[in-house]
Amino acid sequence: MSRDLKKVRNIGISAHIDSGKTTLTERILFYTQRIHAIHEVRGKDGVGAKMDSMELEKERGITIASAATNCNWKGYDINIIDTPGHVDFTIEVERALRVLDGAVLILCSVGGVQSQSITVNRQMTRYKVPRIAFINKCDRTGANPNRVTQQLRDKLALNALPMQLPIGLEVEMKGIVDIVTMKAIYFDGPNGEIVREEEIPAGLREEAEAMREQLLDAASMFSEELMEAVLEGTPTPEMIMEAVRLGTLELEITPVFIGSAYKNKGVQSLLDAVLHYLPCPTDIENIALDLDHDESEVKVTNKTEDPTVALAFKLEDGRYGQLTYLRTYQGTLKKGDSIVNTRTGKKVKVGRLVRMHSDEMEEIEESGAGDIVALFGIDCASGDTFCDGSLNYSMSSMYIPAPVISLAIKPVDNKAQGNMSKALNRFTKEDPTFKTYVDEESNETIISGMGELHLEVYIERMKREYAAEVEVGAPQVSYRETISQRAEFDYIHKKQTGGSGQFGRVAGFMEPLEEGDYEFVDSIVGGSIPREFISACDKGFQKSLKKGALAEAPVTGVRVVINDGNSHSVDSSDVAFQLAAIGAFKQGYLKAKPILMEPIMKVSVEGPTEFQGSVMGSLNQRRGMVLGTSEEGNYTVIDAEVPLAEMFGYSTILRSLTQGKAEFTMEFATYRQVPKNVAEEIIKERRKEKK
Amino acid sequence: MQKMDLADKNPLRIFARNSEGDPVDKRMGLLMSRPGLGKTAILVQIALDNILRGNQVLHVSIGQSLDKTRAWYNDIFKDIFDGVKLDQSKELRDKVLRNRLIMTFKEADFTRPKLEERINDLVAQDVFRPSCVIIDGYDFENGETQEVVDLKDMADVLGLQIWFSALRHREDDRLSDDGVPAPCHEVGGYFDTVVMIQPEKDQPDLSLVVVKDTTGCVKPGKVLDLDPSTYLAKEP
Structure with missing residues (x-):
């Protein structure tokens, strides 16, 4: 099977909670005719949006696990990897980033660049993921895409380049102006499925011209052809697109698009942008480690005729049995082939091969380099690499942080006991940052992970998906x-x-x-x-x-x-x-001279400047070390390092300190020695517990 | 004691004490150079010298991001203390982290009342008590003389050392009476110490040249050589 890799896009959709990521994905699947009706995330019809396949996600209106789904737009194959928006699930985000080639960063036109967008953006930069931005919810009161574009520049240090202009905002939003083709675009029909191109409304003409000038200036940096054409006054849309594409791939430009997924505006244009500006698998250099040659770095070829190299980036244990999501970097995966897990050396047979569409699937016979598919019945852990046996490669290992928080759980009855162990077994396989063990002395089952919410979600899932009701102890910091x-x-x-x-x-x-x-x-x-x-x-x-x-x-x-x-x-x-x-x-x-070490979190608090002093004071009280502040107008971001043990319940404290106007994110940073006086307390406490 | 030894490894200690050997704890300092000669690097070395002497340093970065400023500290720290034993260097790094606070402002947002409010906030909340303030990236070209006067006043009231950086332009050769070049020629009189980074003629080397100093630490003229690849000051 030969596929034109130029017509494949593996993209991620990443964003802050509530910026409408799931709704957008839902619309994309609708327009690409993957689904035939639109459901809202918190829909009244009780069906829920397609990508949130887990019950719990439906209830909370947030996306937890990243499902990969495939769709087709104008002859291009698009694999969408839906990524969770909360920092506690960063392992999911990081894993998804590893296998995708480009990303759409979604921002809310009202909320703008929030702390989670900063974290996600940092991760994307770390994995060198080219990205485009989509400013969503332009129909909402207070929508201000210009301000958000400016924030992309200031807060994320991206060279944000507006590609579109809204025709009206808030409830008045009617459509968009495409600055490249200089056309107004409207989305008609009950679900906005009919795209109608018109002349630009007279009132917007001037602004559009000015924006186009800016666009040509920025884009011509990346293409001599365009630069010459601009001088001669004859740039074509194709030239502009090519130049912007080059700039985007080099991570020098972030083109910005606008719309409202909920009101069915701008989604098709965004899909076009994915084809035009985001990379195909061959545009991106992926490195494997050759285990036979001292882990020397090798570039994977993306060629179908070469020996197979594929990475298992996600496991799911759904109603059809265990499912392993794989990204193929070179060669093919065929039904009936034998492949070798290079970590364990075990040979496995490719049984059922499917292309996933959230929780529905399509059986396929074969998949090629650059593709993302799922396999049934393969025993492996996430992050394992599969080769055809002639090579011994490992896709560079993914960084997996150690769990920093744990709590004891106790099943309420015998039935729950059995279900609980089933659930834990599955969760630990799916998520390398989630660990579980039985404490030998207290005989309690302990689960540990990356944050309070991380563990809460698993406890909820146990209850819902496995009917395992458990009693939960107080969270404990994992000291060392x-x-x-x-x-x-x-x-x-x-x-x-x-x-x-x-x-x-x-x-x-x-x-x-x-x-x-x-x-x-x-x-x-x-x-x-x-x-x-x-x-x-x-x-x-x-x-x-x-x-x-x-x-x-x-x-x-x-x-x-x-x-x-x-x-x-x-x-x-x-x-x-x-x-x-x-x-x-x-x-x-x-x-x-043993010493006690505790997990230190990198905490970032964002809120109005007027609360800066009291927020810093609150971090200081928690043994925090304020690293710095960034002030911008009347908004300030405070970066600090704070021991996890002091962060329990901080969201409540922060809310009351700032009238609910500030928010914070935290991420594990490092282990550091506990100060002597605090350590003595902890040791005393622990010894007392034992007695 | 060891801390002092390390402080002695840093050539920029020359600005710490006057010729009588008394510490200088109030000063308006100004570091000037053409673009790209390492102003921030020198300011960071001055800051590190202060931290090792037990002072707390507030680093105000105008128009530069927090991460970038932090990276400067990490690089300079690595270069200066290359060769210091590991456990000691960990302790030192910790000390630097605890005694340095970086604040970034947008160009338009930086004013004396704002800075003073922030410093008072820090002191009131018992978060931080700076005795040295670095102001990197202040725009002297478009700044008002009154603002410099205000900041000097603040330094007096709060008992601070303030070090500014200023960008010189090749074409502008105006000078003040006491030799302070443009764009600071009109405010030169408000500064106690003015230092320039100067390229050596026809050589890649850089040197630190004192234009004026009324605190009695250094004499006018060339005081230190700088390594052009790391921007580190060399021992005289």
Whole structure:
């Protein structure tokens, strides 16, 4: 099957909560004839918009999981990856960004660039995703697309370039003027499906001309052909589009479009823009790591005839069984093919291959490079790479942050118990930032993740999708311990009473490890510990790391070196050396001056300048470190680093401090040492709990 | 003690004490140069010198983003303390973070009352108590003399060191009586210390030249060489 990759677009739609992303996607699917009726996100008909396939999303009116869906516009294949809008789900956003080639940044014409847009924009910049902006909700009272365009420049540092002009705003919005073709566009019919082109209304002519001048100035930077044509006064729409496309692909320009998805205005023009300005798979350079050659970087080819390389970027366990979303970077995926998971080395067979349309699907026989499809019945984790066996590539590993918050959950009855474990099993497979384990001492099930909302959503899903009702404990911050200096140990484990004896001596030292969690170094010479017991020592140390002696938090950042020991020809065993290592760790650990570490969040508060002082004060009270402020007119963004432990309930505090006019986002930044006096409190508290 | 040792690694300590050895804690300072010669880099080195001496520094960046300003600090920090032991450098970095606050303003938004209000806010909320304020990117060309007078007044009232940067233009060779070049020739008299970054003739090297100083720290003339690739001041 040969496909023209130039006619493929893998795009993401990313935005702040409530800027109308789901409604827009719904309209796109309607106009591309993927669905045949329009439902609203909070629709009265109870059906809900197509992309929000999860019940919970329908209820809350927000999008949580990114479903990939395929549609066709003017002969182009468009794969849309719907991305969640809340920071707590950034792993979803980041994963989606990894596999898409371009993105549409949606902004509300009233709310403008809000803090979440800043976070998403930062992520897009990190993954070098070319983007276009769509200013939605131009029908709402207070709509001001010009102000939003200016904010794109100021707050996101994007070179925002308006491509359209509204014909009226708020309830008066009738259509748009396309500055490239210099035509007015109206959207007729009950659902705006009939696009009608007219002359530009006389009153807007002048403004449109001025904007076009600006556009030509900016665009001609990227095309000599256009620059010459401008000088001669003969630029064609095609030349302009090509130049803007080049600028967009180089991330130098962000073309801005306007409309109102809800009122069916501007969506088709936006689809045209996706075709014109966003990249096709071959425009983007994707790098794989060759595992056979020291992870050297290799450019994937996008060619169908080359060996297959595909990345599993999302798992879903829907009503049809486990579904794995894959993006193919080169080669093909065919029904019946064998592919190899390069992480595990396991070979799997491609069974059913489908193109997803939210929660409906279309069976296909084969898919090619650049495509996004889903497979059934493949066991893997998100982020795994599949090759055809002749290559051993891994698409560069995705950065996965460690969970920072946890809470205990308890099923209310036996039935809930079973359902709960089913649910947890699925969630952990789908989402690498969501972890779960059973605490050995309290026998409680602990779930951990990236934020309060993150965990709340999973608890809700358990209830709804799995009928698993659970009691929820108070959220706990995930502390860690580490050592601050080198310390020696020399420990003999000896037991000679009853049964067979145990003997093992382990000596060496531990020291802080700058990068990584744990490193074990065997510097034994002369066999003072026989080789067969070395791994038992390692195991013993690893067991000790699970709970530190300070606050029973996991210990990280430790290098353990063993350089001496003794064994006994009869009494030494694996168990004896494991216990000796545990004893040795205990002996050395306190001498190595352990310290308690806590997760620090990067917090960004945005609101009217008048509240700047009191907001900074509130962050300061929470042991926060204000990094800086950006003031713009009467709006200020305050950046700070605050310990997560102090951020519980901050949204309520912030609301009352600022009359509800400020909002904040937070993101995990790093682990940092807990100040001494605070650490003492925590340790005391933890010890008391144990008693 | 160690902190002092590190402060001594920074050549810009020359502005910290007068010839009697007393610390200078009130000053209107001005750093001038043509575009691209490293004004911000020098200001950041002055700020770091202050932080290592236990002062808190408010860095006001006009027309530049927070991230960009922060990046300047990270780069200069890395260059100066290259070779300092890791655990110490972590501690230092933490110290810098705690004692530096960056504020960014749009050009049109920056005024004395606004800045004073912010500083008072910080002090009142017990967030921050700056004794040195860096003002990078102030537009002297279109600024009013009265505003400089106002800011000097503020420095007096709050007991601050303020360091400004100013952009010089190649074509404009007007000078004040005490040798302060345009666009600051009309306000030169309000400054205690005026320093210029100057390229050496026919060489890539840069040097720091004192135009005037009434605080008694330095004498007019060339005081330091700058590394043209990192903009770091070299030991005299």
